[in-house]
Amino acid sequence: MYKKINVPFDLYEIDLLNADDEQLKKISEEMGLALNVDEMKRIKEYFKQKGRNPYDIELQSLAQAWSEHCCYKSSKYYLKQFLFNVSADYIISAIKEDAGVVEFDEEHAYVVALESHNHPSAIEPYGGAATGIGGILRDVLCMGAQPIALVDPLFFGNLDVKHEDLPKGTKHPLYLLSGVVAGIRDYGNRVGIPTVAGMVFFDENYLTNCIVNVGCIGIAKKKNIVPSKAERGDIFILVGGLTGRDGIHGVTFASAELDEKSEEEARGAVQLGNPIMKEPLIHACLEVVEKGLCTGLKDLGGGGLSCVIGEMALAAGFGAEVYLDKVPLKEKGMAPWEIWISESQERMMLSVKPQYVDDVLYIFQKWDIPATIVGRVNEDKILRIYYQGYKIYEMDIEFVTSGPEYCRPYVSKKPEVDEIEEIAEPTNYKDVFLKMLSHPNVASKEWVIRQYDHEVRANTVVKPLQGRINRETHGDAAVIKPTSSFKGLAITSDVNPWKTKIDPYWGTASTFDEMVRNLVAVNSKPHSFADCLNFGNPEKPERMGEFVESVKALGWMASGFGLPCVSGNVSFYNETPYQSIPPTPTLLGVGIVEDIRKAITSYFKTKGNAVVLIGETLKEFGGSVYSAVTNQKSFLVPRTSPEKLKNYSNAMLESFKNFKVYACHDISDGGLAIAIAEMCIGSHLGFESVNKLDFVELFSESNTRWVVEVKESDLKDYIDFFVSKGLKAKHVGFVADETISFGSFKIDVDEAEKVWREGLTRFTGW
């Protein structure tokens, strides 16, 4: 089936034309293509028309382009149907490019990207997470934008799992957590982009697949936004790191389930990161952009070179030719197909007018970054590759990029309507409260946050840790001041896998609600969002059902609220023979802060101020921290609606204009009790409730609620303001001294703080 071609390097012809279905399947497996028989047959048909057999490099190239990772073949149908229909006049570019581009002010645009780096991180947490950061930075950079903030939502198995209970080939969650955090730290801190938001979540279903999502925000002058598109007569210049055997088959590896053999088979699919190549690469690319020396810019990510040149040329209606032997290599003896699909890090492709080539090469030389001419744009829509003078590739780019699209069958999970709700009052309120506070999903994430430089670039106005110095509490969203004006960007990332696990639809709607709450809490107007949809194997109808329900909910909330989804990523196959992850639709929300001097923080400011609860509390405990720590079953995941969320959000933002609001915190994991505890911890102040609060009021996780601190003299007017709009607002208590008192129980702030601070560090150490 494989015939070596008589050339002075490794090149094989693959006999597709005479292959039957069984052989096609075998070829796909042996070459690591991860294409199914139908897809292979389509390729066979194409080459039959050409009257020849493909070379290995051509098949490998198609496997990259048609992978789940690159062409979204399982998800596109549903995303288009439910999610991509919200528009806004301030969107400059959504979904089409590597990152979303949104208007910030007259002169500037902000850029948003969010991606997963799950499979590599499960195999090699440090390198996987580091290169995840590297990749997301390039996605933002290739739009011509300066990256200004990083975000990293992370998901792991429970930290107390015993080593002997780990499935074969699975790494301990504590090892993965430490490795991933170190990878993000060492890469993010070195490139000098602050990591300002994120989350860390633990659940048993992440045991065999940890989830590492990475997001990035950038800022650019509108006139400098660069498309991933070449122009007639352009020269292609490859810049950045050398190309090696690391990261071969990364995308096909990410488009299949992991199993116990993944470690040995896929180690080579994990790339190696070099932040000290990336840091000057950012400077040099931005200098080229600022001087207007390139027509197009695209990053080399999944699929490497094979997913870049053809697409840049085709976007302009052209083709291209490539001199593959010009690509600078890390090692000798690489076959052409390996060079073509290698995912080695820190590489970018520029399309440049011939007259500017010397200027561009000079800028990269100044920074000691390799820059090489590797091809040029041609008139016909065909991509040809030459290696040492031999033509080794000739395919229509439109065929290569016409990946399949599936409308996969799905079964929607029926929320357990018939199940009995077990939720009952706790026998000991304080014990339950302490258990909630010390749960790693609730507890202080200081151990993680401190390891990231969240201040570099000197633009982080509202920081991820807020309150008295060295004993801060969690905030709701970070606020960045990206330009010389006082306008800011609020950034948050959210998802609640306990809720999506029980009910993908309402769990996802709750996630959207929480993202909006967080943005509103710091006094920002929700502006856009990106999604990273992490799910199991889409070929299984019940997994596909989770995906479809989740996307439906997201589309319903986004269109009703009027918030556009500007960028996204789908990561399937987060599944092993042992288990699948819970549905994890991670959202990255961006809000506009009109004046950063009016941003609001989460911790209580002054004793004697009144504390108001905004929103409605129902007995909704599905996926709650309360049900988890009390081992009580609950299926009623909190409900919401886009109209309700919008009405409350608008009223909240209006109230911030009309009243002096001292602190605001959204109510999420652990309910009102945990929200108030966090507000107390940040300032070492207490809370005194006006009435006895019962367990539903304290621990329910109903959506669309906030806790607000106002002057007592404003209390009546503040509540009337909401009531007059038909919304709920209730005076729940006062900021007090050193004791948190809910009527049903009380506790010293010091005691609460201690368990909250040690919830994560009892596993990680400090």
Place this chain on the structure above:
Amino acid sequence: MDVDEIKVAVLRIEGTNCEDETVLAFKNLGVFCEAVHLKQFYSDMIRDDEQRNITDYHCLVFPGGFSAGDYVRAGAIFSARTKSVLQKDIENFIKTGYPVLGICNGFQVLVELGALPGFDEDKPIAEKPEMALGVNESNRFECRPSFLKHENRGKCVFTRKLKKDVVMFPVAHAEGRVIFPMGKEDEFVEKLKENDQIVFRYVNDKGDYAGYPWNPNGSYYNIAGICNVKGNVFGLMPHPERVFWSYQHPDERSDEYGDGKAVFESVIEYLKRF
């Protein structure tokens, strides 16, 4: 010198990453300031319009970051490269009295270079480093606000306009622990005190000397920043450029200046009288 004559260079190589905000801090005060790649001082490949000379400037700054990745010892590569091409120039620069500032990684560079503690006025760059900035006691990178007590009696040209006793500059580093030669620690501290070379010491929120986390790295004698014997070379681990404005402080939301401004203001004032 008039303010508009003053020219400041923030030196950069691959991995320095705080140059933008450092340049901005100087520019905010009306002086000319630019980020200059080390190669612009010596390399043949640099085009004419981008070639620079140390004597073009009146103040040099080594900014924060991870120069060359800091995979060896923090600042070691940047200082070695600087020494190999600019040692004489920088020696003359310092001897003439022009100021040199090192922030965070820049402090590490100045220590590796032998410019700090800088006990010998006639030989402003020592042959080998006389102190070190070791790995934090917590053994990892930490980013946190820090309170600094200003203890300089007037020698350091970078803090003369500082009005507050205690300021807040954030730290963000993995290697910031001031270490002196073993057995000679107290001797070094005495000498620094005597010469008025101690500039900032870590204190807690009440202004008292305290241990971790107030002293975020375990520095000897809580030292956060020192100057050379002449007072014109200053290095510190905390980042004044990150608190130039008050809105960069935790929970201060006005458009007033922040604690860090005084550092830049002081050196400009010094150069005005130069």
